Amino acid sequence: MANSSNGNYAIKADKLSVYYGEFRAVREVDLGIEPRRITAIIGPSGCGKSTVLRALKSLCELIPSVHTEGKVVFGGRNIYELDVDPVEVRRRIGMVFQKPNPFPKSIYENVAWGARINGFKGDMDELVESTLKSAALWDEVHDKLDQSGTSLSGGQQQRLCIARAIAVKPDIILMDEPCSALDPIATLRIEELMHDLAKDYTIIIVTHNMQQAARVSDFTAFFSLSEDGKRAGTLMEYGETKHMFTRPEKKITEDYITGRFG
Amino acid sequence: MSILRKRGDFVESEQQLARRHARGRVVLSVFQLATLIGVIVLVVLLLTIIKNSFGYSAVQNEVDPESLAVNGIPLESLTKSQLATILQANVSAGLFARFEHDQPIAERDAANIYDLIQEHVIAPEVEESWNLYDSLTKKDQILVLMNEQYPDAELQFLSWVNWDFVRSQQSSHPEIAGVRTAILGSLWTISIAIFFSLPVGVAAAVYLQEYARDNFLNRIIQTNINNLAGVPSIIYGILGLAIFVRAFGAFTSGVAFGAADSSTANGRTILSAGLTLGVLVLPLIIINAQEAIKAVPNSLREAGLGLGASRWETVWAHVLPNSIAGILTGSILAVSRAIGETAPLVVIGASTFIQVDPDGPFSKFTTLPAQIYQWTVRPQGAFHNIAAAASLVLLVLLLALNATAIVLRNKYSRRL
Numbered sequence: 001m002a003n004s005s006n007g008n009y010a011i012k013a014d015k016l017s018v019y020y021g022e023f024r025a026v027r028e029v030d031l032g033i034e035p036r037r038i039t040a041i042i043g044p045s046g047c048g049k050s051t052v053l054r055a056l057k058s059l060c061e062l063i064p065s066v067h068t069e070g071k072v073v074f075g076g077r078n079i080y081e082l083d084v085d086p087v088e089v090r091r092r093i094g095m096v097f098q099k100p101n102p103f104p105k106s107i108y109e110n111v112a113w114g115a116r117i118n119g120f121k122g123d124m125d126e127l128v129e130s131t132l133k134s135a136a137l138w139d140e141v142h143d144k145l146d147q148s149g150t151s152l153s154g155g156q157q158q159r160l161c162i163a164r165a166i167a168v169k170p171d172i173i174l175m176d177e178p179c180s181a182l183d184p185i186a187t188l189r190i191e192e193l194m195h196d197l198a199k200d201y202t203i204i205i206v207t208h209n210m211q212q213a214a215r216v217s218d219f220t221a222f223f224s225l226s227e228d229g230k231r232a233g234t235l236m237e238y239g240e241t242k243h244m245f246t247r248p249e250k251k252i253t254e255d256y257i258t259g260r261f262g
Numbered sequence: 263m264s265i266l267r268k269r270g271d272f273v274e275s276e277q278q279l280a281r282r283h284a285r286g287r288v289v290l291s292v293f294q295l296a297t298l299i300g301v302i303v304l305v306v307l308l309l310t311i312i313k314n315s316f317g318y319s320a321v322q323n324e325v326d327p328e329s330l331a332v333n334g335i336p337l338e339s340l341t342k343s344q345l346a347t348i349l350q351a352n353v354s355a356g357l358f359a360r361f362e363h364d365q366p367i368a369e370r371d372a373a374n375i376y377d378l379i380q381e382h383v384i385a386p387e388v389e390e391s392w393n394l395y396d397s398l399t400k401k402d403q404i405l406v407l408m409n410e411q412y413p414d415a416e417l418q419f420l421s422w423v424n425w426d427f428v429r430s431q432q433s434s435h436p437e438i439a440g441v442r443t444a445i446l447g448s449l450w451t452i453s454i455a456i457f458f459s460l461p462v463g464v465a466a467a468v469y470l471q472e473y474a475r476d477n478f479l480n481r482i483i484q485t486n487i488n489n490l491a492g493v494p495s496i497i498y499g500i501l502g503l504a505i506f507v508r509a510f511g512a513f514t515s516g517v518a519f520g521a522a523d524s525s526t527a528n529g530r531t532i533l534s535a536g537l538t539l540g541v542l543v544l545p546l547i548i549i550n551a552q553e554a555i556k557a558v559p560n561s562l563r564e565a566g567l568g569l570g571a572s573r574w575e576t577v578w579a580h581v582l583p584n585s586i587a588g589i590l591t592g593s594i595l596a597v598s599r600a601i602g603e604t605a606p607l608v609v610i611g612a613s614t615f616i617q618v619d620p621d622g623p624f625s626k627f628t629t630l631p632a633q634i635y636q637w638t639v640r641p642q643g644a645f646h647n648i649a650a651a652a653s654l655v656l657l658v659l660l661l662a663l664n665a666t667a668i669v670l671r672n673k674y675s676r677r678l
Contacts, residue, residue, distance in 0.1 A: 059568065064476045091570025101561035103580060113579060114569035161565070168569055 010035035010172055010202040011056060011093070014078075015070035018051050018060060026051050027232035028070065031221055033172070038194060038203045040213035040241065043223035044256065048233025049206045050098075052223070053174050056204070057093040058086035075171075091118055094165030098177040100157035102149030102164070107132075107141050110149040110160055114168040127167060135163035136193050155186025162193065166201070173197065175205040179212065191216050210257060213241065220244040222253050311657070314650030315422045317397040318404055321437070322415040324385035325352065337379070342372040349375055352383040377438075386437050388644040389415050423651035431617045432633070436644035441652050443616055444633035447532065448659070450620050451629055452601050454536025455543060460593055462540075463547030467589075470548070471555040472577050491545035499606030502538030507610050516624030530611030533623040538606050543596040550592020554585040587674035594667035598660050604631040630656045 009032035018026040026048040033039050041049045051060065058079055060066045071078040079089045091114075103110050111128045120127065128145070132138040137159045141152070149160050158178055165173055175194075179187040194203055194216050207213050213220055221238040225231050237244065237253045248254045255261055330337050330348055340348070346367050350358050361367060361378060380386070389412045392404055397419065408417050430440025470487075474480040511529035512518045514537070558581050566576030582589075612632035620627050628636075630652060637649035 057568070059564065062564070062567065087570055087572050090568055095564075095568040097561060097564065097568075099561060101559070101565045103562065103565065104584060114571070117569070117571050117575050117579075164565070164569065 008035065009033055009073070012073045013052070013056065013070070014073060016052070016055060016072060017069040018048065018055050019067050019069070020063075021065045024230070024232045026055070027226060027230075027234050029233075029235045031235055031238060033202060033204060034219060035202050036198060036200070037218040038198050038205060038216055039219040039221065040217035041204065041206045041221045041223060042208075042210060042213050042256075043233075043236075044225070044261065045208075046233075047223045047225050049223050050176050051233065053095075053176055053204065053206050056172075057095055057174060058089045059095070061086070091168050092171050094168065094170035094173045096158070096161050096165055096173065096175045096178045099181055100154055100161055102152070102157050102160050104148055104150050106146045107149050107152070107160060108145040110164050111167045114164060118168050120168075131163045131167045134166055134197070135159045136189065136196070137163055153186070155182050155189060158182060158186070158190060159193065162190075162197075166197070170201070172202045172204065175203065177206055177208060180208065187212070210245075210259075214245050217241045222248075222256065224252055224256065227252075311650050311653045313393045313395055314647050315654055316394045317392045317420065317647075318401070319391040319418055319420045319644070319647075320389040320408055320412045320415040321386050321418050321420075322389050322412060324387070325383055327384050330379070330383070338376065340372075342370075342375060345372055345375040345379060349379050349383065352379070357382065381433070381435065381438055385435075387435070388420075388437055388647075391420070391643055391647055420647075422647045423654045427648070427651055428655060431619070432615060432628075433617075434615075436637075436642065436648050439648055441630060441633060441655055443619055444628050444630045444652070445655065445659070446620050447535075447612075447627040448601055448629040448631075448656075450532045450623070450625075451535040451539055451607075451627065452597060454533060454623060455539035455600050456593075456597055458537055458540035459544045459547050459596075463544050463593070464551050464589060466544075467548045467551035467555055468577060468582075471552050472573065472581065487545050487548055491549055494605075495542055495603050496605040496609060498538055498542040499609030501541065502534060502606060502610045506534035506537050514624075516622075521622070521624045528611075530613075530626060531624050532620050532627045534610055535607055535612070535627055535629070536623070538610055539600040539603060542603065542606060543600045546596035546599065547593050550596060551585070551589045554588025554592060555581060557588060558584045587671045590670045590674065591667045594663055594670070598663045598667075601629075601660065601663065602631055602656065604629075604635050607632050608635065630659070 012032040013029045016026065016029045016031075017024055029052060031052075041052065043049050054060045055068055056072055056074075060068060068080060072080060074089065074093070077084055079086070103113065105113070108128055111131050112124050115124065115127055129138060129142075132141065137156060140156060141147075141160075149157065152160060158181075162173070162178075179190050182190065191212065194205070197203060198218075205213075205217065218241055219239065220241045222236045222244065223233050224236045226234045237248060237250050239249075244253065245257060248257060327337050330352075332340060332344055332348075337345075337348075349361075349367075353361075367375070390407075392400075396404065405417070408415065426438075427440045428445070429442055430438060431443050432441075433439040466487075470480070470484060474483075506514050507529035514529040514531050514534040516531070516533075562580045562584065563576055566580050567573070571579070607629055612628045613626045614628075614636055616626055616628050618626070634649050634652045634656065637645045637652065640646075
C-alpha cells in the first residue's frame with residue numbers, strides 16, 4: 001500500500017488492530033514509516049489516529065482494557081513480543097503530547113531527568129545545553145534553567161517537551177497534535193523545529209490541521225472510519241504528501257482534504 | 263424597559279424570571295442557615311468547655327499557709343531543711359516514712375518538699391466551684407452562700423487550665439491534678455500510630471492507584487477499605503484487645519524483647535494502643551492518599567513513562583512529589599481523629615489512675631481523651647472542672663496538628 005522506496009522502514013505496523021475492550025477501534029493497519037522523514041497522520045475525529053500513535057510506542061497498554069493484535073516492527077523486532085521490554089521501546093521512541101506537559105520541576109531537570117534514569121553518564125550540563133539548542137529554546141531559557149518548566153509560555157513549554165524527548169536520543173519522535181493548544185506564531189516555530197529535527201530523527205505527527213500536514217510532512221497517511229458500519233479506524237490512503245494533496249487516489253481522501261467532511 | 267420578549271417556545275416573562283430568582287434566594291438562605299447552625303453548635307461547644315474551665319471556687323485549706331511561716335518568712339521562701347521539718351511535724355509518722363521510702367527526703371529538692379506540704383499539709387480542697395457564667399453574673403449570691411456555708415473557706419477565682427495543670431501528674435485531688443501523663447501518653451500512642459500507619463497506608467495507596475489492575479479482586483479490596491473507614495472505633499478497640507493485647511501480648515508487653523518482667527506482663531501498653539490507633543486510621547490514610555495520588559494529572563505519568571522510565575521511577579520522581587501535600591494533609595487529619603479516640607483505648611485498657619510518665623512503648627498509659635472520660639464520670643464537681651480544662655488542652659493539641667497540616671500543604675503544594 002505504501003509506495004516505499006526501499007522497504008527499510010524506521011518502524012512498521014503490520015496488521016495492527018487496537019481494541020478497547022471488545023470494540024475494535026483500529027483495524028488492521030499496515031503502515032511503514034520512512035526513516036528521517038516527517039510522516040503526517042490525518043483524518044476526522046475519532047478515527048484512531050492517536051490510538052495508532054500510542055500503539056507504536058507501547059503506551060496503549062497503560063490503559064486497562066486495551067489490547068492490540070498484529071505486529072509493530074521496530075529495530076527488527078515486534079515490540080509486542082513478550083521478551084521485548086516496553087520500557088526500552090518507550091525510550092527509543094519519544095513522544096510529544098497534545099497538551100504541553102512539562103514536569104513541575106526546573107527547566108534543567110525537565111531535560112536531565114530522562115537522560116539520568118536512562119543511565120546517561122556524560123556531562124549533564126552539556127547535554128542540557130545542546131538539547132535545548134536543538135529544541136530552539138536555549139536562547140530564551142539559558143538564564144533561568146532553575147525556574148519551573150510550568151512557568152514558561154505554552155509554546156515554550158511544548159518546545160521544552162520536545163527537548164525532553166530528544167534528550168534521551170530516541171530514534172523516532174511521535175507528536176500527537178503538538179500545536180493544537182498553541183497560537184499561530186508558536187505553531188510556526190514548532191514546525192520550523194520539526195524540519196530541523198527531521199535531519200536526525202524520524203517524526204510522525206498526528207494533526208487536525210490539513211495545511212500543517214501539507215506544510216511539514218513528506219508522507220501522509222489518511223485514516224477514516226471504515227464504511228462497513230463497524231466504525232473502526234482504518235488506513236484509507238498512504239503516500240507522499242505532494243501526491244496525496246494534489247492527486248489522491250480515493251474519493252474519500254479527496255473529500256476530506258478539500259474539506260467536504262471531517 | 264424590559265428587554266424580555268416572547269420568542270418561539272420560550273416564555274420568558276418578567277414574573278417567570280422573578281420566580282427563578284426567588285427560588286435561588288430560598289436555596290441560598292437554606293445554605294446560609296445550615297452554615298449558621300454549624301457555627302452556633304461550635305460556639306456553644308467552646309463556651310461550654312470554657313465556662314467550666316474558669317470561675318470562682320471556695321477553697322478550704324486544712325492548715326492556713328500563713329500559720330506555717332517561720333519568723334515571718336513565708337512558706338515558699340523557706341530553706342529545704344526548714345520545709346522538711348515542717349513536713350515531718352505536720353504529717354503522720356507513717357506517711358513521712360512512705361515519703362522517705364519513695365525517695366529519701368535528703369535527696370529531694372526544696373520544690374519537691376514544698377509540693378508535698380501543699381498536697382498533704384495545707385491540702386487545699388475545693389468545697390464548691392461555680393462556672394464562669396455564674397461567677398460573672400451572680401457574685402453577690404456566691405458571696406452570701408460562702409458566708410453561710412463555708413465561713414472558713416477562701417473565695418478564689420481559678421483558672422483550671424494553667425501551666426501547673428499541664429505540668430503536673432495525675433492526682434486524686436483535683437486541685438493539684440494535672441495532665442502531663444496523659445499528654446505524654448497521647449503523644450506516644452499517636453507517634454506509634456503514625457510510624458505504623460503512614461508507610462503502610464501510603465504504600466497500599468500507591469499500589470492500589472498505580473499498579474493494581476481493575477479486576478474483581480481489587481474491586482473487592484477497594485470496597486472493603488472504604489467500608490473499614492466507617493467501622494465504629496470501639497470495634498477496632500475489641501480487635502486491638504484480641505490481637506495486640508492478648509494474642510501478641512508477649513511482644514506488646516515487651517517480654518519477648520526482655521524489656522519487661524514476664525510475671526507482670528500484660529499487653530495493655532502504649533505499643534498496643536498505638537498499633538490499635540494505627541489500624542484505626544489506616545483505611546482513612548489509604549483513602550486520603552489515593553485521592554491525592556489520583557489528583558496527579560495522567561499527563562505527567564505518560565510523560566515519565568514515555569521517556570523510558572519504569573513505573574516505579576515515574577511514581578517516585580513525579581507522582582509522589584506532586585501528591586505529597588495531599589497525602590500529608592489527609593494523614594494529619596486522620597491522625598487528629600485518632601488523637602481524640604477514647605472508646606478503643608478504654609477497651610484495650612488505658613490506666614484509670616497512673617502517676618508514672620510513659621518512658622517507652624512498653625509503658626502503661628493513659629491519654630488525654632481517656633483521662634477526660636475518667637474525670638467526667640467522677641461525682642465531685644471539681645473533677646468536672648479539670649475535665650473541661652483537659653478538653654481545652656486537647657483542643658489546643660488538635661489545633662496545633664491541623665495548623666501543621668495547613669503549613670505542610672502550603673509548603674509542598676505546587677502548581678501542576
